[in-house]
Amino acid sequence: MLTLRFVLRNLARHPLRNALTVLGIAISIMAFGLLRTTVEAWYVGVSASAANRLVARNAISLVFPLPIAYAGKIRAVEGVTHLSWGNWFGAYYVDEKNFFANFTVDMRSYLDLYPEYVIPDDQKAALLRDRKGMAVGQRLARRFGWKPGDTVPLKGTIYPGDWNVVVRAIYTGRYPNTDETQAFFHWEYLNERMKVEQPARADRVGFYMIGVDRAENAARVAGDIDARFRNSLAETLTETEQAFQMGFISMSEAIIMAIRLVSGIVIVIIMAVAANTMAMSARERMGEFATLKALGFGGGYVALLVTGEAMALSLLGGAAGCALSVPVAWVIAHVLGDYFPVFLLSGETLALQGAAAAVVGLVAGAVPAWRARRVRIADVLGR
Amino acid sequence: MNRARESSVPPRSAEQGGTPDMDAAPGAASGTAPFLAQSRTASPPILLQSVSKAYRRGAQVVPVLTSVNMAVAPGEFLALMGPSGSGKSTLLNLIAGIDRVDAGSIHVGETDITTLDDADLARWRSRSVGFIFQFYNLIPVLNALENVELPLLLTPLSGRERRERARTALAMVGLSDRMDHYPGQLSGGQQQRTAIARALVADPDILVADEPTGDLDRVSAGEILDLMSGLNRTMGKTIIMVTHDPRAAERAGRVLLLEKGELADAHA
Numbered sequence: 001m002l003t004l005r006f007v008l009r010n011l012a013r014h015p016l017r018n019a020l021t022v023l024g025i026a027i028s029i030m031a032f033g034l035l036r037t038t039v040e041a042w043y044v045g046v047s048a049s050a051a052n053r054l055v056a057r058n059a060i061s062l063v064f065p066l067p068i069a070y071a072g073k074i075r076a077v078e079g080v081t082h083l084s085w086g087n088w089f090g091a092y093y094v095d096e097k098n099f100f101a102n103f104t105v106d107m108r109s110y111l112d113l114y115p116e117y118v119i120p121d122d123q124k125a126a127l128l129r130d131r132k133g134m135a136v137g138q139r140l141a142r143r144f145g146w147k148p149g150d151t152v153p154l155k156g157t158i159y160p161g162d163w164n165v166v167v168r169a170i171y172t173g174r175y176p177n178t179d180e181t182q183a184f185f186h187w188e189y190l191n192e193r194m195k196v197e198q199p200a201r202a203d204r205v206g207f208y209m210i211g212v213d214r215a216e217n218a219a220r221v222a223g224d225i226d227a228r229f230r231n232s233l234a235e236t237l238t239e240t241e242q243a244f245q246m247g248f249i250s251m252s253e254a255i256i257m258a259i260r261l262v263s264g265i266v267i268v269i270i271m272a273v274a275a276n277t278m279a280m281s282a283r284e285r286m287g288e289f290a291t292l293k294a295l296g297f298g299g300g301y302v303a304l305l306v307t308g309e310a311m312a313l314s315l316l317g318g319a320a321g322c323a324l325s326v327p328v329a330w331v332i333a334h335v336l337g338d339y340f341p342v343f344l345l346s347g348e349t350l351a352l353q354g355a356a357a358a359v360v361g362l363v364a365g366a367v368p369a370w371r372a373r374r375v376r377i378a379d380v381l382g383r
Numbered sequence: 384m385n386r387a388r389e390s391s392v393p394p395r396s397a398e399q400g401g402t403p404d405m406d407a408a409p410g411a412a413s414g415t416a417p418f419l420a421q422s423r424t425a426s427p428p429i430l431l432q433s434v435s436k437a438y439r440r441g442a443q444v445v446p447v448l449t450s451v452n453m454a455v456a457p458g459e460f461l462a463l464m465g466p467s468g469s470g471k472s473t474l475l476n477l478i479a480g481i482d483r484v485d486a487g488s489i490h491v492g493e494t495d496i497t498t499l500d501d502a503d504l505a506r507w508r509s510r511s512v513g514f515i516f517q518f519y520n521l522i523p524v525l526n527a528l529e530n531v532e533l534p535l536l537l538t539p540l541s542g543r544e545r546r547e548r549a550r551t552a553l554a555m556v557g558l559s560d561r562m563d564h565y566p567g568q569l570s571g572g573q574q575q576r577t578a579i580a581r582a583l584v585a586d587p588d589i590l591v592a593d594e595p596t597g598d599l600d601r602v603s604a605g606e607i608l609d610l611m612s613g614l615n616r617t618m619g620k621t622i623i624m625v626t627h628d629p630r631a632a633e634r635a636g637r638v639l640l641l642e643k644g645e646l647a648d649a650h651a
């Protein structure tokens with residue numbers, strides 16, 4: 001305990017210098033955590049994917065559709081328990097700037113396949129009843145102030161024209177990482193209008209969503225589906241929902257890499273700063289270390305003092321950084337909610353922040369501790 | 384070659400002057416400090432044989448000590464004098480085991496400390512040698528009691544026992560009322576007394592002091608010297624003290640002169 005008091009009081013010896021170092025570590029650890037959370041937010045579609053869901057799409061490209069006639073054949077594949085389908089709709093609301101994710105789906109089967117979209121029973125019934133009915137995530141509803149019963153005039157882009165849909169259901173996410181910023185309405189409604197307005201585009205779907213009995217069977221089922229449509233006019237590419245989501249992210253891989261790199265650099269910089277503080281602190285005290293050694297303390301004890309001080313410094317900063325991250329992440333989630341459907345500081349990120357702080361302490365203390373360990377008594381003490 | 388010869392400075396007799404600090408401390412000599420009393424007869428003799436030491440300055444080798452022979456009897460109070468740069472501190476450091484000889488041997492009792500490895504030498508120091516430095520070398524962030532307790536971390540004593548002993552040692556140097564003061568809150572003399580308590584607390588046989596009064600005013604210096612000669616007389620501690628203050632040397636039982644790396648009679 002005397003040793004602990006010794007270490008802690010040394011921290012108080014240069015209050016300003018150490019406070020600034022702790023502040024620097026706190027901010028770096030916070031930045032590290034927030035950058036990591038940003039990357040996680042990017043991957044939210046991937047992490048929210050279920051292992052027993054597959055996506056089948058046109059093998060050539062996502063922009064080419066598949067015939068609705070495939071549904072029966074897919075359903076017949078062994079291991080398929082659920083089947084739904086839909087299209088990316090890509091409409092905007094009032095102004096092109098008001099971008100949000102919207103698509104059409106085969107509603108009943110889609111809701112069966114996505115139990116994480118939680119809808120009150122009465123709203124669900126109303127949604128299924130109304131062919132122009134639309135389900136929206138609660139964050140999206142809050143953003144535009146939509147309530148059940150509101151008619152929403154959507155401007156079509158991929159499917160030109162005015163689409164007056166009616167908000168019938170507002171879903172909430174079952175899990176923290178469930179995306180609550182999406183909207184989807186009936187594929188039937190789209191298809192009916194296509195039959196009239198652009199018959200060539202009728203009876204087409206952008207993707208099939210497939211539920212598999214067991215996650216272990218996913219790969220086999222995907223293979224069976226693709227085999228079934230090989231050499232047909234529209235070949236399919238079936239992959240897990242996770243791989244499908246990953247495909248979107250790979251487009252922004254460079255940005256994500258850059259963010260990862262920056263979060264690493266932040267830690268390296270703060271390591272250098274903390275190491276400098278520790279080097280100064282240790283250099284001032286070489287006489288003290290030599291005295292301790294003269295008294296019979298080993299190099300290990302002296303190194304422990306330095307390492308302990310570096311650890312105390314960085315863990316203090318790390319704790320402050322983690323504590324700061326929570327409210328700041330909350331603010332970001334609310335201010336940038338339009339861009340990040342989910343911005344959540346995960347337990348894993350908090351653990352990594354703590355680990356990063358510990359590594360900063362160890363690295364910062366290493367060289368000064370080594371020097372202190374090797375200090376030669378007679379060289380330092382008064383002659 | 385060089386042989387240490389006894390000087391003719393008469394040892395101060397016990398009756399002369401007494402030791403105010405020791406007297407001021409309740410139960411200083413023994414009584415409450417049984418752990419400090421046992422060393423009275425146990426101090427080992429110290430014997431240096433053909434000790435040489437040189438420092439390298441760039442490509443140049445600077446000899447500091449050349450084949451020094453010297454003997455210190457158990458319980459002796461020895462003063463080492465000599466001009467600055469003559470190697471007094473070097474010699475003291477070798478005897479105290481914080482520096483290494485180039486050649487020769489240093490026996491303390493049965494042990495030739497020049498043959499010990501670093502870890503064994505550190506262990507030997509913690510048990511056998513108490514250090515008193517010119518600039519006290521107290522730990523500024525620890526209070527007087529904690530400073531004195533520090534060396535006992537190397538013993539198997541419990542925290543309670545350690546503090547008990549540290550209190551006793553501080554009482555012996557007359558600082559019972561300053562235990563929770565930090566070095567910065569103590570005068571030079573009080574700091575040096577704290578350092579002496581720290582040197583004593585593990586009950587070593589030998590005390591080494593490098594210019595212990597060099598940084599003190601005359602009155603404080605006198606008190607420190609009184610304290611040291613009291614420890615020598617009442618507890619039988621062997622003391623080797625480097626000084627160039629004749630008044631300090633006067634307190635020693637014997638004075639050795641070191642000049643150009645060689646020992647000589649103090650009155651040569």
Ligand SMILES: Nc1ncnc2c1ncn2[C@@H]1O[C@H](COP(=O)(O)OP(=O)(O)O)[C@@H](O)[C@H]1O
Binds near residue numbers: 379383440468469
């Ligand atoms: N660590 C060292 N490195 C190089 N030279 C040293 C070292 N320690 C002492 N010396 C040299 O050795 C000589 C004796 O030093 P020292 O024992 O401190 O003398 P004193 O204590 O008698 O003044 C001096 O010339 C000093 O410069």
Ligand SMILES: [Mg+2]
Binds near residue numbers: 382383471472473593
């Ligand atoms: Mg000297």
